[in-house]
Amino acid sequence: MKGVNWGNLYNQFKNKSFDANKLEKEIVRLMQDEDVTKKSGIYEYLLDGEEKRLNIRAFTPNMKREAYEKQKGICAKCRKHFAIDEMEADHIKPWRIGGKTNAENCQLLCKDCNRRKAGR
Ligand SMILES: [Zn+2]
Known part of the structure; x- marks a missing residue:
């Protein structure tokens, strides 16, 4: 290989x-x-x-847009409202434990929450 x-x-x-x-x-x-x-x-x-x-596959802009509309712009964690470009796509069920990179497993978090979740 x-x-x-x-x-x-x-x-x-x-x-x-x-x-x-x-x-x-x-x-x-x-x-x-x-x-x-x-x-x-x-x-x-x-x-x-x-x-x-x-290099786990990232969510596509379409999946992100779909999740944004489903959540009506509300961050899945802190429940505040954000513009789509202030949010990042996140695996609801982490890939590591079998979650897929698809629309059903996509949620949007604001950048702060996403950073905190990742522990970076
Ligand atoms: Zn948030």
């Missing part, structure tokens, strides 16, 4: 005790996940759990 540093990965894997079966299943699952846009990051993700390795 392109973009993978195999020598480095091998060294990291061999120092951890992985269940080969479980690992294989996880790789197949991530390969088939449409929200994973960077398949070459799967191995690194399995090592360090960093979601950014996978």
Whole structure:
């Protein structure tokens, strides 16, 4: 696979005790996940759990607009009203626990709430 540093990965894997079966299943699952846009990051993700390795698909402007209308411009967290460009799309159910990047799983938070949620 392109973009993978195999020598480095091998060294990291061999120092951890992985269940080969479980690992294989996880790789197949991530390969088939449409929200994973960077398949070459799967191995690194399995090592360090960093979601950014996978470039999880972002919500489209259409999904964002739809959620905005559904919420009538109200932030899902602090319940205040914002303009659409003051808000950010967020997974209601996090991708990590099976949430998808689709309209049903999209909510808008104001930038402050989104930042607080992410713990950044
Ligand atoms: Zn808010």
